[in-house]
Amino acid sequence: MGLVSGMVFRALSALMSQSLPTENFAVNDNPPNILFIMTDQQRADALQAAGNPLIFTPNMDRLAARGVQFRRAYSTCPVCVPARYTIRTGREPHTTGIFSNAAPDPVEGQPAAMEERCGPYLARTMASLGYRTFGIGKFHSQPRDEDLGYEVHLHSEELFGSPEDRKKDAYCRFIAGEHPAFSYIEDYMGERTEMYYMPQQSPLPPELTVESWAADRAVEQIQSSDSRPYFGFVSFIGPHPPLAPPIPFNRMYNPDEMPNPIRGDIAVDHMDEQIPWMNHAVWAEDINDAHARVLRARYYGEISYIDQCLGRILDAVDARDDAANTLICFYSDHGDHLGDHHGWQKESYFDVSCRVPFLLSWPDQLDAGAVSDNLVCLTDLFGIATTAAGAPDLRDGSDVLGALSGAATPRERVIGLYGTPGTPRFKVMVREGDWKYIYFANGGTEQLFNLAEDPHELRQRAQDKPDVTAKLRATAAEAVNVPNANRALQDGSLKAFPFEARPLRRIVQMDRSRGVSGFPENPGDLIAGT
Numbered sequence: 001m002g003l004v005s006g007m008v009f010r011a012l013s014a015l016m017s018q019s020l021p022t023e024n025f026a027v028n029d030n031p032p033n034i035l036f037i038m039t040d041q042q043r044a045d046a047l048q049a050a051g052n053p054l055i056f057t058p059n060m061d062r063l064a065a066r067g068v069q070f071r072r073a074y075s076t077c078p079v080c081v082p083a084r085y086t087i088r089t090g091r092e093p094h095t096t097g098i099f100s101n102a103a104p105d106p107v108e109g110q111p112a113a114m115e116e117r118c119g120p121y122l123a124r125t126m127a128s129l130g131y132r133t134f135g136i137g138k139f140h141s142q143p144r145d146e147d148l149g150y151e152v153h154l155h156s157e158e159l160f161g162s163p164e165d166r167k168k169d170a171y172c173r174f175i176a177g178e179h180p181a182f183s184y185i186e187d188y189m190g191e192r193t194e195m196y197y198m199p200q201q202s203p204l205p206p207e208l209t210v211e212s213w214a215a216d217r218a219v220e221q222i223q224s225s226d227s228r229p230y231f232g233f234v235s236f237i238g239p240h241p242p243l244a245p246p247i248p249f250n251r252m253y254n255p256d257e258m259p260n261p262i263r264g265d266i267a268v269d270h271m272d273e274q275i276p277w278m279n280h281a282v283w284a285e286d287i288n289d290a291h292a293r294v295l296r297a298r299y300y301g302e303i304s305y306i307d308q309c310l311g312r313i314l315d316a317v318d319a320r321d322d323a324a325n326t327l328i329c330f331y332s333d334h335g336d337h338l339g340d341h342h343g344w345q346k347e348s349y350f351d352v353s354c355r356v357p358f359l360l361s362w363p364d365q366l367d368a369g370a371v372s373d374n375l376v377c378l379t380d381l382f383g384i385a386t387t388a389a390g391a392p393d394l395r396d397g398s399d400v401l402g403a404l405s406g407a408a409t410p411r412e413r414v415i416g417l418y419g420t421p422g423t424p425r426f427k428v429m430v431r432e433g434d435w436k437y438i439y440f441a442n443g444g445t446e447q448l449f450n451l452a453e454d455p456h457e458l459r460q461r462a463q464d465k466p467d468v469t470a471k472l473r474a475t476a477a478e479a480v481n482v483p484n485a486n487r488a489l490q491d492g493s494l495k496a497f498p499f500e501a502r503p504l505r506r507i508v509q510m511d512r513s514r515g516v517s518g519f520p521e522n523p524g525d526l527i528a529g530t
Contacts, residue, residue, distance in 0.1 A: 031130070032362065033326040034385050035222075035317065036233045038087075039306060040080065040138060040240040041346060043335035044073065044355040046303050054257065055300045059311040060359070063330050067361030068370040068404065074377045074431060076416045078334035078354040079347045080140045080240075083378055087333075088148060089118035090382025090395030093417045094485035100347075103142065105420055107484045119395065122382055124149030126231035129389045134221040137214045137235035144168070150233075154217050156210055158189055158237055160513035171210050179208055186511035189237055190244030193508050196282040197344055199298040200244035206305065209246055211236050215309035222316040229322075231385065234313065239302035241282075241336075241345075243295055249305040253297035260289045261339030264458040271445050272427065272438075273501050275343040280504045284344040292339040299338065324363040327388045329381060332356040341457070349416055349429040349438045350457055360384070366404065374410040375431065376400055415479040422487030424497040428476045437472035441488065444496025446473065 044050060047057040049064035050071070075083050082098040089096055095118055097104035104114065111117050119125075123133045127149060134152035141148060144157065145168060156171035166172050176183050182203075188210060190200045202209055218234045238245075245252070263269060270276050279285040287295070310330075317323050335353050337343035346353045358376055360366060365388075376398070383394035387401050402408030413432035419425030424442040434452040439445075448462040448469050462469045473494065480488045488495055510516040520526045 030322075030325060031229045031389050032364070033229045033317075033320075033322060034126070034131070034231045034388055035313075035326060035328045036087075036231075036381065036385070037310065037313065037328065037330045038137075038233070038235045039303075039332045039357075040235070040237055041334060041336045042239055042303060042332035042357060043338070043352055044071075044357050045352075046239075046300070046335075047357055049359075050357065054253075054259075056252070056304050057307045059307045059314055060330065060357070062311075062314060063328060063359045063361050064369075066363060066368045067328070067359060067366050068372050070358040070360075070372050070374060070376050072373055072375050072431075073331065073356050073358030074375070074414045074416065075332075075334040075354050075356050076377050076379060076414060076429075077418050078349070078416070079418070080333055081142065082418075083333035084140050084235075085114070086378050087381050088121045088123070089114070090122070090379060090393070090397055091118040092379055092396045092415070094421075094480070094482050095396065097484065098142075099418060099420050100425070102420075105484075107487070109483060119393075121149045122385060123231065123233065125382075125393065126385060126389065127151065129386070129391055130228055131231040131389070132224075132226045132228040133231045134218075135233040135235075136217045136221070137210075137233075138237045139235065152221060154214075156214070156237065158240070159192075159509055160511065163513050166513040171213050174213055175208070182208065186514060186516065187242075189240075190242030192242055193506075193510060194283045196241050196507075196509075197284045197287060197295055198242070199250075199294050200242055201250040202244045202246035204246060206246040206249070209305075211238055211306050211309045215312045218313050219316040222313070222320070231389075236306050236309070238306050239299055239336075243298035243302055245298060245301035245305045249301040250298065252301045252304055255290075255293040255297040258293040258296040258300075261292050261337075261342075262456050262458070263340065263342050264456075265460070266342050268447065268460045269341040269343065271443075271447060272348050272440060273442060273499075274347050274425075274427075275337070275341065277502050277504065278345045278347065279343060281507045282345060283506065287339060287344065289339075296338055299336070327360070327362040327365075327384075329384060330357065330359040330361075331378065331381070333378070347418060349418070349427065349436070351436075351451070351455075354416060354429070360400075362388070365401075372404070374400070374403055375414050376411070377414045380411075413475065415476070417480070417485060420487075421480065421485050422495060424500060426488050426495075428480060428488065428494070430472045430476050430479070432472065432475065435468055435472060437469065437476065439473065439476055439494050441495055441497055443499030444494075445499075448472070 047060040049061040077093050081101045085096040093099045097106040133150045135150035136154045154170040160166040334346045340352045380397035380400045383397040386393040398411035399408035403410040416429035426441040430437040436449045438447040449457040508518045
């Protein structure tokens with residue numbers, strides 16, 4: 001059930017910045033273990049192996065050193081819920097019906113149930129192939145307790161809308177049952193709302209955070225004795241804000257050694273009105289450079305802490321006899337602007353928001369220390385797992401393993417879709433060759449960047465490269481000419497709306513499971529009756 005016998009691991013020539021030596025795959029009759037490890041809101045440049053000397057990530061670097069690092073990996077809908085449904089279905093938003101963190105929006109003719117639209121979820125698919133399956137951490141499923149097909153499903157989330165949500169949360173049960181002295185804490189991952197982008201320290205010791213809990217549970221599952229290979233999914237909640245690393249990671253980085261945000265012309269940076277709208281929503285509209293440097297230091301502290309947790313998982317994999325026949329996929333759901341492009345949070349198609357770390361390690365099959373410039377995206381993960389298991393099911397993805405071996409053609413482009421098609425919130429991205437094209441239905445505006453010459457996307461080229469702009473605009477229109485996404489078209493062209501800025505509002509995220517829905521109308525009301 002391994003990869004096809006006789007597949008040759010050829011050099012990736014122009015598509016690889018570091019060529020892989022020509023050699024045969026060591027074909028294994030035994031299906032590999034497959035382990036997906038995911039962070040939340042980690043930028044592609046936030047690991048040392050990606051060329052960032054300021055951050056300490058020895059275990060992420062350890063994965064990169066023993067496998068393939070993809071430098072052009074993208075989240076096609078860069079926000080939590082749609083990214084996760086892309087991973088678990090292998091389908092793009094026009095099929096999942098999820099174009100933002102809102103509820104699914106299928107159209108007439110599409111089945112109402114997600115797995116009827118998309119096919120069985122990845123965990124259910126892997127179970128059907130004979131795998132023992134476990135899923136641990138953040139899932140952001142709708143509904144929260146959706147059956148995703150795991151034999152062992154330990155679900156933890158950031159927020160709780162009701163007491164029942166808190167009771168069902170596996171991590172909250174762990175704290176309440178084994179460490180009840182900490183049960184008084186409302187926000188285990190740090191305070192949100194106006195504190196969303198305020199540097200914090202974890203309210204918990206490092207051994208009791210949700211990241212440490214997830215790593216411990218993953219180690220237990222990896223160490224389980226079972227004749228079947230395992231498919232595991234471990235989803236860390238960090239480094240998603242609030243940025244609250246535990247001691248001593250909260251003081252691991254000196255803010256004075258952090259860089260300032262990289263900003264372009266604000267008229268270009270804010271062509272996507274989602275950015276200023278979100279800045280206001282999370283109390284981030286007035287963050288200055290000194291504050292931004294402190295936040296980056298805490299963000300890096302979160303990542304270094306998760307890296308330490310990751311190390312325990314990798315040690316558990318390596319302690320098994322079948323470590324070399326274990327495929328590990330490490331990635332994130334999207335990035336974070338961190339002040340770049342005058343923005344905070346995600347949901348844009350600037351690289352800092354939509355480009356993600358993407359590492360594959362499989363010592364029995366993939367050579368160590370390779371760096372690939374093949375275009376890949378989160379949609380490809382479904383095909384990576386099923387191909388490695390011997391039953392390729394690419395769905396909307398591409399054959400990443402086949403492209404590495406030379407048996408398949410690397411994907412030509414990545415298409416990104418965000419916002420309900422046919423509304424002003426819709427935008428589409430085309431990443432192809434050296435170019436990135438972005439179209440905003442709100443105002444009918446477009447951006448074009450040459451990422452080879454301008455990796456920070458500071459020089460708008462839509463006007464001085466009209467031929468490239470027109471070509472990629474046509475590519476975008478063709479890409480959305482499929483059911484559901486075709487609502488974004490009008491007479492064969494991308495639909496435009498007169499520009500309109502959304503009314504600004506704040507996002508309030510407090511502990512609704514304990515009846516906390518916002519600030520009191522009068523300060524004294526908070527303690528009245530106590």
